[in-house]
Amino acid sequence: MVVLATKCYVDGDARERALDGMTSLVGNDVGELAVDWQVGVRDDDFVQVDVTGEDAEVARNVLAETWGEIVAHDEGLVAGETYVGTLKSWDDDGFVLDAGVDVRIPADEIGLGRGSPAQVVERFGLVQHLSIRFVYGGDLGDPDAEPSRLSDAERDRLYDWQRGNGRVNVNSATRGEVRATVNRAGHAQDIVTVERLGLLEQSIVCTENTDPPGLLAAIGSYLPAEMRCVV
Numbered sequence: 001m002v003v004l005a006t007k008c009y010v011d012g013d014a015r016e017r018a019l020d021g022m023t024s025l026v027g028n029d030v031g032e033l034a035v036d037w038q039v040g041v042r043d044d045d046f047v048q049v050d051v052t053g054e055d056a057e058v059a060r061n062v063l064a065e066t067w068g069e070i071v072a073h074d075e076g077l078v079a080g081e082t083y084v085g086t087l088k089s090w091d092d093d094g095f096v097l098d099a100g101v102d103v104r105i106p107a108d109e110i111g112l113g114r115g116s117p118a119q120v121v122e123r124f125g126l127v128q129h130l131s132i133r134f135v136y137g138g139d140l141g142d143p144d145a146e147p148s149r150l151s152d153a154e155r156d157r158l159y160d161w162q163r164g165n166g167r168v169n170v171n172s173a174t175r176g177e178v179r180a181t182v183n184r185a186g187h188a189q190d191i192v193t194v195e196r197l198g199l200l201e202q203s204i205v206c207t208e209n210t211d212p213p214g215l216l217a218a219i220g221s222y223l224p225a226e227m228r229c230v231v
Contacts, residue, residue, distance in 0.1 A: 002060040003100070005068030005084035005131050006198040007045040010172055021174050022047060022199055029066050030059040044098070046070050047199060067198075068131055070100045077101070079138035082151050086198075087130045090117040097132055105134060109149035112158060124158045125169040125230035131198050161203075166212040167230040168204040169197070173223060178202045185219045203230075 008018050023039045026049055030037065035053035042048055047067075051059045063069075068084030077083060077099065085097030094117055095105040112120045120126070133154040138145030161167055170178055175196045182191055182204065190210040195203040206212055212229040220227060 001048055001050045002063050003042065003070040003072070004047045004049065004063060005070055005086065005099075006047055006200075007086055007129050008041045008047055008199055009045045009129065010200065014172075017177075018174055018199060021176065025199075026063065030055075030062055033059050033062075035059045044100075046100070068133070073100060077103070077136045079136055079145065082133055082135050082153075084131055084133050087126060087128055087132055089128075090121055092116060092118075095132075097134060099134075099136075103134065103136065103148050105150060106147045109137075109147050111150055111155050122228065123230075124161065125167055125203075125228040126158075127169050127171040127201060127226045127228055129171050129198065130169070130201050161230045164205065164230075165192070165208045166206040166210065168206070168212050168216050168219075168227055169201070169230065170204065170223065170225045170227050171201045172225040173200060173202060175202050178204060178223070181219050181222045185222055187215060187218055190215060 008015060010018060019039055026037055026039060033055035035051050035055050038050045040048050040050065049063055071077060071083065083099050085099030085103055088096045088098040088102065094107040095110060097103045097105060107117050110117065110120055112124060115123065133151040135149050135151050137148040175194050178194050182188055190207055192205040192207055195205055197203050204215065206215060212231050216227050216229055
């Protein structure tokens with residue numbers, strides 16, 4: 001079994017659609033290997049995939065590389081190693097990431113320029129449950145522990161978003177649902193693509209002449225989701 005660093009936190013029909021979609025995505029990743037798989041959800045909403053068959057170990061490694069992996073509780077996080085967590089919350093003191101356990105990234109270790117954590121969230125269009133890579137500093141109960149921080153690769157990714165034409169980031173919706181919403185709102189010509197950031201987190205990449213706040217306003221009434229612009 002492998003626990004992926006993406007969550008399924010919607011209910012009802014939306015949950016069934018999301019898990020059906022996740023099963024197809026896993027098939028895209030490992031379908032050519034000699035494995036069978038079944039997608040499920042842990043009590044903490046992280047997606048888990050049970051993999052069996054001759055190529056099971058290879059398939060688990062592929063899925064972990066593609067989606068990021070949540071480390072088992074009995075293994076624990078190792079100081080200095082890079083992991084993936086999902087953005088759980090933020091306050092004046094920093095970010096809290098869910099990596100199977102809560103990991104706090106102090107405000108001084110976010111490394112995305114000036115401003116409070118809330119201002120960083122707005123400026124970079126961060127939405128709750130977004131997968132974020134971080135370097136674990138250690139147990140904060142240990143006086144010798146370093147603070148955890150965002151990884152250099154994660155900072156580079158977020159800065160690259162700002163250098164582009166603009167984006168609208170969305171949670172609580174699959175990629176197909178976001179694409180259908182953009183089309184229904186009559187704005188298909190205003191986007192380049194919808195980039196998958198997680199099972200239910202997407203990034204609408206705008207064309208050069210598209211105003212992200214304007215696009216958000218146009219599609220917001222069609223999509224019950226958290227949405228933020230990257231400009």
